[in-house]
Amino acid sequence: MNAPNRAGWRPEIAADPCEDRAPPTASGNRALALEEPLIFELGAAGKCGLDVEPVPGEVLPALAKFRRRAPVALPGLTEPEVMRHYTRLSRQNYAIDLGPFPLGSCTMKHNPRLDEKLARLAGFADIHPLQPRQSVEGAFEAIAQLADWLLALTGMASVALSPKAGAHGELCGLLCIRAALEARGDPRAVILVPESAHGTNPATAAFAGYRVENIPATAAGRVDLAALTARLGPDVAAVMITNPNTCGLFEPDMKTISQAAHAAGAFVYCDGANFNAIVGRVRPGDLGVDAMHINLHKTFSTPHGGGGPGSGPVVLSAALAPFAPLPLVRRDAAGHATLIEEEDAADTAPDSFGRMTAFHGQMGMFTRALAYILSHGADGLRAVSGDAVLNANYVLRALEDVLDAPFAGSGPCMHEALFSDAGMAEGFSTLDIAKGLIDEGYHPMTVYFPLVVHGAMLVEPTETESRAGLDGFIASLRSLAERGRAGDPALKTAPHYAPRRRLDETLAARKPVLVWKER
Ligand SMILES: Cc1ncc(COP(=O)(O)O)c(C=O)c1O
The missing domain is CATH 3.40.640.10 (Type I PLP-dependent aspartate aminotransferase-like (Major domain))
Incomplete structure (x- = not known):
């Protein structure tokens, strides 16, 4: 299950929390938690998703010198293989359509489908910037x-x-x-x-x-x-x-x-x-x-x-x-x-x-x-900011007894609740809370930003979360804060339930591997 892939990279697969009871599967999948190779590992020379006859002869003789001499090094896959690959990858992603996305400063909120629908009207979606102005x-x-x-x-x-x-x-x-x-x-x-x-x-x-x-x-x-x-x-x-x-x-x-x-x-x-x-x-x-x-x-x-x-x-x-x-x-x-x-x-x-x-x-x-503005109207837009601020203050006040809130004494916050890592047990920090949130099924909040606060955790619940949704998130964050204060060693090794454990984020940022090379 933890074999190196063809690029020689050995992913660290999270320990199965039920490992003592459940045998490993032959595929490496765990029910609908699917392992997915890189598209280059899936592809094979000679396979193609298109059924197009090659064009006989030289179409544009003037361009003959640019004709490709060696096959382009792209993976060959059938159409269903391509569809499945990207659909499987999409299932490994966290999305605002799955749950709250409390990323401070990024305002990840539900955006009405009405707006999407209108943006896709052909008269807007299919126009070209070089079209005649009168069209x-x-x-x-x-x-x-x-x-x-x-x-x-x-x-x-x-x-x-x-x-x-x-x-x-x-x-x-x-x-x-x-x-x-x-x-x-x-x-x-x-x-x-x-x-x-x-x-x-x-x-x-x-x-x-x-x-x-x-x-x-x-x-x-x-x-x-x-x-x-x-x-x-x-x-x-x-x-x-x-x-x-x-x-x-x-x-x-x-x-x-x-x-x-x-x-x-x-x-x-x-x-x-x-x-x-x-x-x-x-x-x-x-x-x-x-x-x-x-x-x-x-x-x-x-x-x-x-x-x-x-x-x-x-x-x-x-x-x-x-x-x-x-x-x-x-x-x-x-x-x-x-x-x-x-x-x-x-x-x-x-x-x-x-x-x-x-x-x-x-x-x-x-x-x-424009669709968003027209469908809300002036009063609705005023309600948007009111709800964004109300939700952030709800989170701030619900957690300030377990998470240090450095500016809570300055009065209500606006759309974001800011916490610090003060009060955590020795050796525990913001990163542990963020990784613990992944196990809880949430995308982590923004961490270590803004810089003026030590170990900052910036939570932006946005106006589109219901009170029940906020309560669920608050309960998870409260439990993690308590575990961080108590120095629970299991928090230090979170996430336990994600497809991968803690990655070397510093190495990934300093030496990103952006090109796949067959070894
Ligand atoms: C306060 C603030 N200023 C500037 C930016 C930069 O915007 P963009 O990412 O669209 O360049 C952001 C991004 O979220 C922001 O939150």
């Missing part, structure tokens, strides 16, 4: 309606919908800020990033060529206002604040921060990826924000990470709106939605900083987001 006017109208909603919900002046993810949106916002500073002849070199910001913020600022300076967090897990205002000066281009922040807390000094930044000639970038905690309740435009990305794939439908590429629209203040990237969908004076490309920009968007993406996209995500 996709319905898509432009849908995009413009989504833009109208995003502006109403954020209280901002304009929105750039082309960025393809949250971090891409951050880059877009910073490039708008740079263009605005250059336009006024005042290029600046520094971006201030508080410790409570998401990790992509300093990475994006550095990628955009800025010098990043950290602003410390207070003991209450929020931006140190005094340190931030003291550092503002003529070299500071922007402050980047994540709100709600990565400790799951609202930054209440946002207006004061914006006023101080603006007085110093700097812009305010807000990481709005956690907008699901405040949607329908707080409009970032009212807080003095100049640019903010929204992860459509966190707040407005589309499973985070599971549904293909993301979408990170950036809402902009009036000061930054002229610098937004192309292409843009805008309404003309008659209210008609239209696409603005470089050839139209001289009249309509002369100050645009340029282009970030080949095409406007992501139509599937725009459609899901």
